[in-house]
Amino acid sequence: MxxxxxxxxxxxxxxxxxxxxxxxxxxxxxPLAAVRDRFVLDDATVYLDGNSLGALTAGVLPRLADVVTREWGELRIRSWEESGWWTAPERIGDRIAPLVGAAPGQIVVGDSTSVNVFKALVAAVRMAPAGRTEILVDAATFPTDGYIAAAAARLTGHTVRPVPAAEIGAAAGPLTAAALVNHVDYRTGRLHDLAGTTAALHAAGALAVWDLCHSAGALPVALDADGVDLAVGCTYKYLNGGPGSPAYLYVRRELQPRFDSPLPGWNSHAEPFGMAPGYEPAQGAPRGRVGTPEILSLLALDAALDAWDGVxxxxxxxxxxxxxxxxxxxxxxxxxxxxxxxxxxxxxxxxxxxxxxxxxxxxxxxxxxxxxxxxxxxxxxxxxxxxxxxxxxxxxxxxxxxxxxxxxxxxxx
CATH class of the missing domain: 3.90.1150.10 (Aspartate Aminotransferase, domain 1)
Known part of the structure; x- marks a missing residue:
């Protein structure tokens, strides 16, 4: 400038x-000026930390009050069905889908970003061609992604190779099983080439796993159009879901039948209430579920997403x-x-x-x-x-x- x-x-x-x-x-x-009124803000503070924790939306408090007093307080266990608690992870995932360029049925909301990175990366490695021994990781990644990648590598017998995000596509080769890349660098704000890097990884026979924490809700993302395999993101930054609000996991529709989660919980079973001793995965996005959904924070996120109406x-x-x-x-x-x-x-x-x-x-x-x-x-x-x-x-x-x-x-x- x-x-x-x-x-x-x-x-x-x-x-x-x-x-x-x-x-x-x-x-x-x-044209977005009036949207500010959907948030609880004051003119005494300039809040420029929404990339760490988004502001509270005006609809969250009344929604949570109803969830606590009526859905939990009065309906109690009936709310799993009557209030739609059980299907909330997929329903709210479908609300996030347009913000990241995904068709319905490919996103499930639940667990933390770290847990979803682990699920996505291990599943990607398991889907990669045989004989591939390395996982590429953005060298400047947010620390948790690096920690999780190292744990995934230990679990699957792979090695981690850090590479600058801009060079990951060129660095991928016949030994690369998958790459974990941050769409936006958390420290510098640098935006990386999602489409080009994904295409280069695919040309090398590897899978692309993207961390969207600093891009979803701030800029257009085209997961389906760009052929991304798996993606994760948090919801408490630009999606304003609240502190600790659950993260989301995207699994491209074509890969869902092969998605082998390292955390096969009862919520992702084909018959969760069948209580069978053996695990049979559900079909579609529910394969990404693990345990009981975080209902209060999940429904706070649901209310927060109303701020996107017409945007x-x-x-x-x-x-x-x-x-x-x-x-x-x-x-x-x-x-x-x-x-x-x-x-x-x-x-x-x-x-x-x-x-x-x-x-x-x-x-x-x-x-x-x-x-x-x-x-x-x-x-x-x-x-x-x-x-x-x-x-x-x-x-x-x-x-x-x-x-x-x-x-x-x-x-x-």
Missing amino acids: SDTAAVPGGATVSDPEGLAARAASLDAAD TTEGVRAKSLGLTDFFLDCTAVLVPAGRVESVTPAAHAERGSQVSLRCAGAAEVMRELTARGVVGDFRRPDVLRFGFTPLYTRYADALRAARVLADVIEGTA
């Missing part, structure tokens, strides 16, 4: 006062890029030169929905930002991370965050 920022209408600004007019103009023209991922992506562009422009104008450096790619095709800035004393800077009402987060050793959730973040919020950041930086000079 340059110090001179374009303003709608063709003018330019290189002064701090002009940024306010630009923010007001962008907010006035924002397209294309519209979300357009606003995400607009917000991150504007924030970068604001920091270029307002923050003293040389004090922060963006480690998030400038190219739209390579950017998720966050801006990560390298900054001396980043931990203390983020503490002071939070104290002044601008909430982002800090990643060691020196990264300030700001997540822009298009459903509720405003351009005025981006400007205020940059102004407060500039004040804090100047105060630490």
Whole structure:
């Protein structure tokens, strides 16, 4: 971004006062502006940590009150059938499906992201051609994915080979069984080539497992169209499901009959209430289930997904890029030169929905930002991370965050 920022209408600004007019103009023209009212937010805080925990939606509290007082309190065990508890993992999975470019019947919601990564990766290795001995893992992956990959490798007799995400497609070869790749790098916000990497893995005879935690709900994902084999994602970030809300598992329809879960629980049995001593897997997405669904958090997620009514991922992506562009422009104008450096790619095709800035004393800077009402987060050793959730973040919020950041930086000079 340059110090001179374009303003709608063709003018330019290189002064701090002009940024306010630009923010007001962008907010006035924002087609998603009214969606902010679906969330419990206040104007005292600029919340830029939705890439870690999404904001509470207005419909969650009344829905949970009904679940607790009526469905649990009055109907009790009858709610497994009468309130649809038993089928909730697949029903809510079908609600998530359009947000990740999947047809119905391929996503089940339940368990944590870590558990679903384990299920997906072990199942992928078991489906790979015989004689393949390695699992490729994004070298900069979120630590849990690396831990799980190592455990999956020990279990299946494979080895793990870390490779930069952008090079995984080229690195795949005749020994590669599967690769586990993050769609968006959690630290830098770099967006990786899902379609191209998946195609390259398939050309090498390997399976593609994608972690969508930092992309689903922030940008379009095309799991079906791009031929992804398996994918996992959390629901408490851009999907706003709440702290600890259950994750989801996608298994491409053609692979479902071969999906061999390393955690074959009673919920994924063909006849869960048959209580047979031998395991026979269910058909379709329910194969990804393990134990009893987390009903309270699952139904909180269900209510949170109402915020997506009438919203397209294309519209979300357009606003995400607009917000991150504007924030970068604001920091270029307002923050003293040389004090922060963006480690998030400038190219739209390579950017998720966050801006990560390298900054001396980043931990203390983020503490002071939070104290002044601008909430982002800090990643060691020196990264300030700001997540822009298009459903509720405003351009005025981006400007205020940059102004407060500039004040804090100047105060630490």
